[in-house]
Amino acid sequence: xxxxxxxxxxxxxxxxxxxxxxxxxxxxxxxxxxxxxxxxxxxxxxxxxxxxxxxxxxxxxxxxxxxxxxxxxxxxxxxxxxxxxxxxxxxxxxxxxxxxxxxxxxxxxxxxxxxxxxxxxxxxxxxxxxxxxxxxx
Numbered sequence: 001x002x003x004x005x006x007x008x009x010x011x012x013x014x015x016x017x018x019x020x021x022x023x024x025x026x027x028x029x030x031x032x033x034x035x036x037x038x039x040x041x042x043x044x045x046x047x048x049x050x051x052x053x054x055x056x057x058x059x060x061x062x063x064x065x066x067x068x069x070x071x072x073x074x075x076x077x078x079x080x081x082x083x084x085x086x087x088x089x090x091x092x093x094x095x096x097x098x099x100x101x102x103x104x105x106x107x108x109x110x111x112x113x114x115x116x117x118x119x120x121x122x123x124x125x126x127x128x129x130x131x132x133x134x135x136x137x
Contacts, residue, residue, distance in 0.1 A: 002113050003041045003084040006091035009106050010034060013095055030094065037090050040083040044076075051076035071133030078126035081116045088113045 014024035051072040058065040088109045092099035099106045
């Protein structure tokens with residue numbers, strides 16, 4: 001949700017902000033940044049959906065299924081939270097000074113997104129869980 005909101009705010013902003021004789025949205029570098037942001041959002045969303053589908057269809061008594069669910073959920077959390085951090089950071093960049101103005105939507109997202117990488121286990125904890133599922137132990 002954080003990443004999608006940041007992308008939406010960035011698209012709205014670059015479409016209306018005039019710089020260099022036209023809207024920022026006409027600049028190729030801005031368009032490429034938005035495309036990368038959109039890919040991050042969609043990739044994270046798809047991995048979360050995949051983890052949810054695996055959890056919904058799993059037998060709770062099957063230990064290997066539980067391990068697979070835990071690994072897939074860890075991947076989804078890691079990818080989604082890291083993507084949210086990147087997307088929000090890019091949105092701040094595209095907003096310029098507005099992106100760090102107290103009370104602005106993107107500034108609030110920037111302040112809050114860091115916590116996502118800590119709740120329910122830090123990104124490094126998720127990496128440990130994922131590596132454990134690779135059969136290294």
